[in-house]
Amino acid sequence: MAQLFFGYFAGVIALTAVLVVALRNPVYSALALLVLFFHVAGLYVTLHAEFLAAVQLIVYAGAILVLYLFVVMLLNLKQDDRYHHQWRVAAFVCVPLLLEFLVLLAGNGVAPQPSPLTDEQTAAASDNTMAIGTTLFTTYLFPFEVASLILLVAMIGAIILAKRDIGEGGQP
């Protein structure tokens, strides 16, 4: 049963990832990415990360992708997008990576199974959100504050960059 779910999610994720790159129209690419985000969230649920699945849907599918679609609609693009002539560089970089991947895949068997959970770990795994919150606000408290600073800087930076005629506001 778990393998059935994994097969479905992995198949759709791989297919939509290829579609994101292959489709010409950016709107269709963004919609393929939306399907990918939903299936990644499903994969997180099978991995017992329910909180992250919810955050994935809310932040990625809800906020980031809407921002993309908004900008695509705002810019009113013409259909002149073709592939880059840089595809030789792409092949040069990616074919060795692919070969390496295949070699690793052929050489290695299956990783050993994780050891069975202790009672304490089972209790921690049963409440995913609480466990994440505890870890986030004890071990990772300082990175959490830094992340909030990053968001503030990104917000100010986006406003400054997208503002019209910055620096010539004094002129009529």
Next chain:
Amino acid sequence: MTIPISYYLILSAIVFLTGVVGVLIRRNIIAILLSIELMLNATNINFVAFSEYLQDMGGQVFVFFALTVAAAEVAVGLAIIIALHRAKDSINIEEFNLLKW
């Protein structure tokens, strides 16, 4: 019956390679940013799979941070695209060679 971790690594590698290819061969800047999102998602799948495998919450917390950085990256990236489109009336990557020597 659980899924071996190597399957998750294979899936993540496939998605990451697709993202690399997308960054290198597309000419539309928005498609390039979408490919970067693909790569970020591939790393997130790895983080969550290892978090489950090693029974360590740190992996899921790092996905949280990666999500924060992705949101910041998208906001700034799209603002840059809007500024570029305003300057050149195009978002084709080959039109922009301002920083090339």
